[in-house]
Amino acid sequence: MSLRRNSLIFIITGLFLATADTSAQSGVDVVNFYPVADSVTQTPFPIGRYEIKYRKNLMGRYVTFIGKKKDRKVLIAAITMEPIKSVQKDMRLSVEFHGPKPYIGEVSTWGYIFDRNGDGRIDYLALVGGAAAVEDSSITDDFPGFQNPMSRKQFEQYIEHTRIMFNHYADDNYDGEIDAVVHYDMDPIRNWMKRWLVVRSTKFDGQFEEVWAFRGKMSPNQEITNFTPTEVPYYELGSDRSVMTKQVFDEASGFLQLINRALAECKIKPDQLLH
Ligand SMILES: [Ca+2]
Numbered sequence: 001m002s003l004r005r006n007s008l009i010f011i012i013t014g015l016f017l018a019t020a021d022t023s024a025q026s027g028v029d030v031v032n033f034y035p036v037a038d039s040v041t042q043t044p045f046p047i048g049r050y051e052i053k054y055r056k057n058l059m060g061r062y063v064t065f066i067g068k069k070k071d072r073k074v075l076i077a078a079i080t081m082e083p084i085k086s087v088q089k090d091m092r093l094s095v096e097f098h099g100p101k102p103y104i105g106e107v108s109t110w111g112y113i114f115d116r117n118g119d120g121r122i123d124y125l126a127l128v129g130g131a132a133a134v135e136d137s138s139i140t141d142d143f144p145g146f147q148n149p150m151s152r153k154q155f156e157q158y159i160e161h162t163r164i165m166f167n168h169y170a171d172d173n174y175d176g177e178i179d180a181v182v183h184y185d186m187d188p189i190r191n192w193m194k195r196w197l198v199v200r201s202t203k204f205d206g207q208f209e210e211v212w213a214f215r216g217k218m219s220p221n222q223e224i225t226n227f228t229p230t231e232v233p234y235y236e237l238g239s240d241r242s243v244m245t246k247q248v249f250d251e252a253s254g255f256l257q258l259i260n261r262a263l264a265e266c267k268i269k270p271d272q273l274l275h
């Protein structure tokens, strides 16, 4: 009898802990963590203060971990076919211009990595999506579209608003599979980014249950946008129509798993990761 009572107490305690755990995890889901990650990506130190910390060759790819000099933390992971020799030469952490063209370096598959729950495995990536000017209230309807030249003033406005666009990918239940994305959505008529799309599989079933958009600062459910459980229409860089499907989640999960395998093989400790 007393044994059964003990078991019951254990079960109730276990349930309570499980509930507490879930609520703690929901505190750092994609919506809560995006502003933190966005601020990290938008305030980089000059590239000269970064160095390569570790590199691993896995499945024909190089995973390179990068951090600030004199600091043991790893901030960035890059995935390349050839080894990165020099962070300074191959990467830019903010946009430069080569004439009128924004330039972000030779390496395009890199991003800031985060371990939100401190278990030593990456569960949130902010990966480079490209560079574009981001619309705000200062852009007027008469700003030239693709075929029309910009005035000098408009060109200055374009440069001022250009930034590296990071798409954010979150594994919100920490099982190694991506289930939430914050992705750019371009303006259909000009080379500006119009807004961000938030696409979530809140049931972790590979289908889209929650989709909305925002401009400027993220605030939940700011704009309604069309979607089905398997497709979210959006505009790519170059403003081609496209649809986001589970494939976008799967590709990011592939990166996540590769990075986590490289982390383990390089024996990088949980306290060396951003959270
Ligand atoms: Ca983690």
Ligand SMILES: [Ca+2]
Residues within 6 Å of the ligand: 170, 171, 172, 173, 174, 175, 176, 177, 178, 179, 204
């Ligand atoms: Ca997941």
